Amino acid sequence: xxxxxxxxxxxxxxxxxxxxxxxxxxxxxxxxxxxxxxxxxxxxxxxxxxxxxxxxxxxxxxxxxxxxxxxxxxxxxxxxxxxxxxxxxxxxxxxxxxxxxxxxxxxxxxxxxxxxxxxxxxxxxxxxxxxxxxxxxxxxxxxxxxxxxxxxxxxxxxxxxxxxxxxxxxxxxxxxxxxxxxxxxxxxxxxxxxxxxxxxxxxxxxxxxxxxxxxxxxxxxxxxxxxxxxxxxxxxxxxxxxxxxxxxxxxxxxxxxxxxxxxxxxxxxxxxxxxxxxxxxxxxxxxxxxxxxxxxxxxxxxxxxxxxxxxxxxxxxxxxxxxxxxxxxxxxxxxxxxxxxxxxxxxxxxxxxxxxxxxxxxxxxxxxxxxxxxxxxxxxxxxxxxx
Numbered sequence: 193x194x195x196x197x198x199x200x201x202x203x204x205x206x207x208x209x210x211x212x213x214x215x216x217x218x219x220x221x222x223x224x225x226x227x228x229x230x231x232x233x234x235x236x237x238x239x240x241x242x243x244x245x246x247x248x249x250x251x252x253x254x255x256x257x258x259x260x261x262x263x264x265x266x267x268x269x270x271x272x273x274x275x276x277x278x279x280x281x282x283x284x285x286x287x288x289x290x291x292x293x294x295x296x297x298x299x300x301x302x303x304x305x306x307x308x309x310x311x312x313x314x315x316x317x318x319x320x321x322x323x324x325x326x327x328x329x330x331x332x333x334x335x336x337x338x339x340x341x342x343x344x345x346x347x348x349x350x351x352x353x354x355x356x357x358x359x360x361x362x363x364x365x366x367x368x369x370x371x372x373x374x375x376x377x378x379x380x381x382x383x384x385x386x387x388x389x390x391x392x393x394x395x396x397x398x399x400x401x402x403x404x405x406x407x408x409x410x411x412x413x414x415x416x417x418x419x420x421x422x423x424x425x426x427x428x429x430x431x432x433x434x435x436x437x438x439x440x441x442x443x444x445x446x447x448x449x450x451x452x453x454x455x456x457x458x459x460x461x462x463x464x465x466x467x468x469x470x471x472x473x474x475x476x477x478x479x480x481x482x483x484x485x486x487x488x489x490x491x492x493x494x495x496x497x498x499x500x501x502x503x504x505x506x507x508x509x510x511x512x513x514x515x516x517x518x519x520x521x522x523x524x525x526x527x528x529x530x531x532x533x534x535x536x537x538x539x540x541x542x543x544x545x546x547x548x549x550x551x552x553x554x555x556x557x558x559x560x561x562x563x564x565x566x567x568x569x570x571x572x573x574x575x576x577x578x579x
Contacts, residue, residue: 307434508549
């Protein structure tokens with residue numbers, strides 16, 4: 193089959209799907225989207241928008257009928273329906289077998305343990321009654337609690353103190369099954385994006401380091417390349433590739449890691465899709481993560497993942513003080529700055545902490561990129577429209 197005739201079906205019509213389409217328009221590929229929101233970011237640029245739930249097997253089959261290959265831009269989809277389609281011969285990338293593991297943070301942590309992928313100590317609990325016993329097995333006073341399913345963008349994750357919980361078990365924040373993890377004091381949080389094609393060829397993007405919003409637990413600032421030693425960089429890439437190979441995954445995978453205070457690497461989580469920690473690659477790398485995934489879906493050889501220039505990416509989050517139509521204040525000032533690229537996601541309304549877009553800042557050196565990004569960040573903000 194001619195790769196340029198590939199019809200790509202994506203479950204989810206958010207900004208990740210939008211950027212996949214934007215990065216691939218020059219290849220004349222067909223994109224079909226399944227999404228329950230008719231005004232989703234992909235709506236205005238996809239070839240076909242199927243309105244339906246990502247849990248609706250009939251809607252997923254409708255997408256499959258008009259697509260040669262399926263992928264997804266969000267993990268919260270009907271995996272059982274995808275497994276049936278895969279068994280019937282439909283190509284789904286990454287495989288829903290991988291998604292089954294990733295969707296359940298408990299299975300994911302156990303997978304790391306079984307495949308000797310370094311990760312933090314953890315205990316699985318089924319309900320609130322098991323927390324006290326589990327906390328007795330965790331060495332750190334501070335710990336992370338994560339719901340095993342349905343968490344995303346900081347939701348379903350809390351940092352807690354053992355003593356507070358043990359003295360007041362009614363303060364346990366989650367009713368459902370959870371992962372209780374030892375808290376890892378770390379120098380940096382890192383991400384390595386791995387591309388693995390249908391033939392098992394594997395490439396890494398340069399490591400990045402991330403800064404998080406302490407309240408929303410969302411990435412607010414990303415620096416590429418990460419300011420780490422060559423030996424740490426090599427170790428991070430080696431572990432990331434090992435994890436993806438263990439999954440036998442095909443596609444794009446973001447491997448999020450902790451760099452501990454004693455220079456060890458521990459894997460936190462894996463996302464089986466294009467990821468926020470790779471948005472800068474649109475301008476900063478020869479082949480963006482979005483084009484790379486499309487190449488894999490269309491069975492086109494992998495492109496170079498090398499950096500063109502050092503970059504800083506700023507997440508544009510909705511302001512805390514309003515919801516509704518918006519304007520981006522400071523746009524005029526930053527638009528005249530060299531190496532500053534604004535990406536807005538086509539969302540009609542701003543909401544507190546909602547991902548509205550991102551800005552990539554490029555410069556000749558990492559220091560220059562960081563200084564310029566700080567200036568950009570100080571200038572921009574979301575404000576209600578005057579209309």
